Amino acid sequence: MNMPARGAYHWTDAPPASAGPVEKVLYEVKKTIVGQDMLLERLLVALLARGHILVEGVPGLAKTLAVKSLAEAIGGEFHRVQFTPDLVPADIVGTRVYHQPTGEFQVQLGPVFTNLLLADEINRAPAKVQSALLEVMQERQVTIGRDTHKVPNPFLVMATQNPIETEGTYPLPEAQTDRFMMKVVVGYPSVTEEFVVVERALGTAAVIQRIIDPETLVGLQRQADQVYVDPSLIEFAVQLAHATREPARIGLTDLTRYVTFGASPRSSISLVLAGRALAFIRGREYVVPEDLTDLALDVMRHRLVLSYEALSDDVTADVILQKVLANVAVPEPAGRGR
Template sequence: MISNSNEENAADYSKDLKKLENEIKKVIIGQEEVIDSVIISLAAGGHVLLEGVPGIAKTLLIKTLSESIGSSFARIQFTPDLLPADITGTKIYQQKTGGFETIKGPVFSNIVLADEINRAPPKVQSALLEAMQEKQVTIQGETYRLDTPFFVLATQNPIESEGTYPLPEAQTDRFMLKILMDYPCVEDEMKIIRRFTGTAPPVPEQIISKERILEIQQFVRSIYTDETVDRYVAEIVDATRHPEKYGLDLKDYIQNGASPRASINLILCSKAAALTDGRVHSTPDDVRKVAHDVLRHRILLNYEAHADRITPDNIIDSILSKVTVP
């Protein structure tokens, strides 16, 4: 049963998230769907893999988000010579005290931007992904809890492959969403020119506290999901593994389907999407809204799919068109 107090809380949290969205839009022009998806992931307590060509404000979006919620922020530029200790930290011998002092790395921040994550070797990528999954870091045998909220946004450039180390599927699965960021339209580009070539570029203000974000993340899990929606999500994910069961001729294209983590994240993101609309129950429409961002990095295609120019988004479109909506 949904109480009136829950509905009132949902309305309040929804207003806060809307204020956060509007504050980000003071700086970021266009990219409404990207901003919406980032806020959904933040509310659901997940991490984001943001893919787009250079110069389209990926870094600016993440920095603006951190300033709008008054949280600590760290930007890590991933390069081939980066070491795990450059992210997590290390112990340094102090001659004065005769002991070792722990120097914490940039991962001990509320919001971490992993810029061009695919440019660092797998050992470095794994150090960050361990922190994402466990919310803790081990430095030379000693374990430290990370500050909360802890939100990682990793970027990668899809047009360059030289000098890169693509994330393995098992590691990309740790990201709740993979969001594609595209070029702005002509009208938005004109607004960008005017906004950022003037004398006073916009500066975001803090409009929500990190404590409030933690409240929202906790509340999202209390959003009601009917059993029919749970089954809808389970069937969507099952269709990525056994498409023939749903009348889909996709088996020759899919090497591996999505893991159970996809089902969990579809439900959590649908709940967060419902909350952004001020509702205390999620619907199949909420699931469909977040399906592409949740699934596109969890469906591994084979060579034949690449040869036929089939993308994960094409597969997801086909699945959503076939699986029965409750």
């Protein structure tokens, strides 16, 4: 199940005979998705780490198709909700409906009861609807009336938002964005990749075969849980989070005026969990510093609350995090002996 380094994927018609189930899933999804290797890798990291993903990108970058293809490859159920300003919480989680023949109220479950939920253009719905996802994302359950209903396992929420439109949109509350394990920024494909996209569009769409089932995915999650994380790497994740709150501690006094609130403690947890899943995807039984540094931007960029001065000076969360990463000492690789 050894994975090539990021940016070094060479996809053929079939995976090698030695490929593990995770790599076979990636090969199957790549039948319909050209490029977007980082997005697909992050989706699998979120699945294995039991997290959720917020994806930001302009329209037409196959965000929806990526989630749908992944759901077909793992044999899971897939639901899509198009968020609009007139959406109400009951449209997401469900509600109680009066059944006239019996004279009783019956629970009608919403689209969140699925394995993979795509919340398309989540920032087009008001805060009340966005907050309806808080319980199900954190607790994996929905409360309707006095009854609590568990969602299927595994469960992943992938939300998308369009960064170029602001009319008719609502900014996500901080409590909502903090529930997402990662925020992935998707860019345009290369010229070669876009040529392949157009070429595939002229032919018959590929049929995605089921590679594993949800039960197998749950087993892979348990295997990822056994990946060893050295305490020095946990300390490294904590130091990164603290450095975003107090940049002056690592000699970045000039960044203090740009950060109103740093990354929450949930970011340290998410970084370690995601790093453990990434190590598993890359075929290791232990985490190395590169697993954490590769994911640091995705895990922390949406958790920084920047000041108005940062906006006026065009200083982004990624710029701040890159400076923090450059100034926090990276521990020596550990765990190779296990």
